[in-house]
Structure formats: structure tokens, C-alpha cells
Amino acid sequence: MLENPRTPRVRAVAKLAKREARKDTGLYLLEGPQAVREALTYRPDTLVEVYATPTALERHQDIRTLLTDEGIEAEFVTETVLDAMADTVTPQGFVAVARQNPTALKDIFAAEPKLIAICEEVRDPGNLGTIIRAADAAGADAVILTGRTVDPYNPKVVRSTTGSLFHLPVSVGAELEDVIERAHGAGLTVIAADVKGDDLLEARADGALANPTAWLFGNEAHGLEDEALQLVDRALRLPIFGRAESLNLATAASVCLYESAFAHRA
Structure with missing residues (x-):
């Protein structure tokens, strides 16, 4: 001992x-x-x-x-x-x-994913862990970390995934432009979650969320850069029906991923 x-x-x-x-x-x-x-x-x-x-x-x-x-x-x-x-x-x-066992980007897209989460400069360990957990729960095929996103093997991230880190592929260290190019090549629609985007309810109504989708989530403080938004197919925002100023990033990501999961199974 x-x-x-x-x-x-x-x-x-x-x-x-x-x-x-x-x-x-x-x-x-x-x-x-x-x-x-x-x-x-x-x-x-x-x-x-x-x-x-x-x-x-x-x-x-x-x-x-x-x-x-x-x-x-x-x-x-x-x-x-x-x-x-x-x-x-x-x-x-x-x-x-x-x-550590990150998955290569090429292997993620070779598996013909239908739903993935891309995290661009997500810096809070608790947020990243919760997004990985939500992606797992929503049946996503992978989580891809780009930019200066926090290390997924940070102890706080590992704890907040509550085991989901072992359930789905996680890729690290990719460049956002390369990821989006590969996503398009695999037939995915890339949607950014952004407060300046269209109302998510419109996308739900027109059936866009039923397509194979890569959701892009940005930094907690300043969101996504304009350069990143220019690479995506569409930007959507979650409507605020009450008086809250905004939603926590991980909460918003969870809703977005589940919206796609519901649409895929409708």
C-alpha cells in the first residue's frame, strides 16, 4: 500500500x-x-x-x-x-x-457523421465538459475542438463530462477552416450558434435542422469572430422568451444539439 x-x-x-x-x-x-x-x-x-x-x-x-x-x-x-x-x-x-486518446479528424469524417459539435475557443472547462456530455446525450457522432479551446483532458473537463469523454470521438488541435471544409465535403450543413443569427424556430419550421449538421459554438465572452461566421452556412440564435439577458454557452449548446437530435428522429 x-x-x-x-x-x-x-x-x-x-x-x-x-x-x-x-x-x-x-x-x-x-x-x-x-x-x-x-x-x-x-x-x-x-x-x-x-x-x-x-x-x-x-x-x-x-x-x-x-x-x-x-x-x-x-x-x-x-x-x-x-x-x-x-x-x-x-x-x-x-x-x-x-x-490520452484523441480521434483523428479524418477518421471522424470517414465515419459519415450526421451530427457533430465544433467548439471554437471555448475556454471554460465546465462548459466544455458539459457540451461533450450534451453531445453524447443527444447522440452526436463526435466533438471537435479548434482554436484555443481548453484541453479536454483538463481534470475539470473530465469531471464535468461524467464519463461521456469515453463514449464518443473527440478531436483536438484542428484549424476551424479545415474542419468546416471537411464538414462540407462530408455533406454536413455547418450552423453557427450566434446571437446575431436568425431565430432557431425559423430553421425548425423550414426543416433545416433535419439535415446532417455540424453545430459551431464560440467563446463564452465574445462568441464567434466574423471570419468564422463567414465560413458557415447559417447562423442561428435561441429566442429568449423571458427576461434573461442571455443563456450560458453550455446550456445553449445543449438546446441546439437536441433540436437537431429531435429533427433527425422526427
Whole structure:
């Protein structure tokens, strides 16, 4: 059992909370039973190390079974060691290290997607994680991150996806112009979510949302640049029926993705 929180091994795990360490190693941090369970279920090949307290492993017999099935042995640690490793205050008995597994852009479009989310300079980890989770829930085929969008392997992003990071392809580091060109080549209509766009209800009425669609979401503070808007087929805004000044980006993205999901299944 690991008991000393000051060992190089513990410090190496803790460093993965920093982007530089993730970039250098190609690894990232998973925290809590939900993340570990989803990784074991959907991407066990990416797991490098699993750490758990004896109490947590006893409590989560399903995780113990998954570990056994995959031939992975969890390393027992004390609560103090686990706290030193984790980015969050309450890792709930589990921390794991996994290999980053972004999907190549060409593979996403080779799969003939019908619904994807493109995030251009989304900077808030919670927003990005929620968009990935919403895309998963809406049945999207992929999420593509462009510009200076936050690292999807940031611990806050990973936590806010609640496991959806393992459910659908996520591409990183692409140039927006290239993504939109590939989307058009794959037969997708590219729609920007933008406050200066047309009313989304008009698009719903004319059937435009039933087409294969790539939704483009911009920065929380200043939205999408004019250059980006010139590349898309259409810009749409969500109507505000009450007195709210605006909608949070992740909330708006969730509505847009579900509008397409409903239209595709109508």
C-alpha cells in the first residue's frame, strides 16, 4: 500500500493536473468511481494505473469486477495519498492515470457523421465538459475542438463530462477552416450558434435542422469572430422568451444539439 504522499510516484500523478505535464507525458488524470467505471467499461485499453483505497474498492464491487475482467490490478493507497494525487477535494476513493486518446479528424469524417459539435475557443472547462456530455446525450457522432479551446483532458473537463469523454470521438488541435471544409465535403450543413443569427424556430419550421449538421459554438465572452461566421452556412440564435439577458454557452449548446437530435428522429 502507498502511504507516503511525498514520493515521486505520487507527485508524478498529481502533476497531471497541469497542462504541461499532460502534454509531456500524453497522460491524464481520472478521479472518482464514475470516471474509473466508465473508462473500464468503454476504454480499458487507455488505463495505465488505478489507485484506490481498500474501503472504496470494497464499496464498489462492480469496479472490482471490471478490474478483474480486464486483468488490471488496482494499487491500494491511503486517503492521504489519494488526496495528494487528486485535483478535486473529494476523489471518493479512486484516482487513475490514462493515456490520452484523441480521434483523428479524418477518421471522424470517414465515419459519415450526421451530427457533430465544433467548439471554437471555448475556454471554460465546465462548459466544455458539459457540451461533450450534451453531445453524447443527444447522440452526436463526435466533438471537435479548434482554436484555443481548453484541453479536454483538463481534470475539470473530465469531471464535468461524467464519463461521456469515453463514449464518443473527440478531436483536438484542428484549424476551424479545415474542419468546416471537411464538414462540407462530408455533406454536413455547418450552423453557427450566434446571437446575431436568425431565430432557431425559423430553421425548425423550414426543416433545416433535419439535415446532417455540424453545430459551431464560440467563446463564452465574445462568441464567434466574423471570419468564422463567414465560413458557415447559417447562423442561428435561441429566442429568449423571458427576461434573461442571455443563456450560458453550455446550456445553449445543449438546446441546439437536441433540436437537431429531435429533427433527425422526427
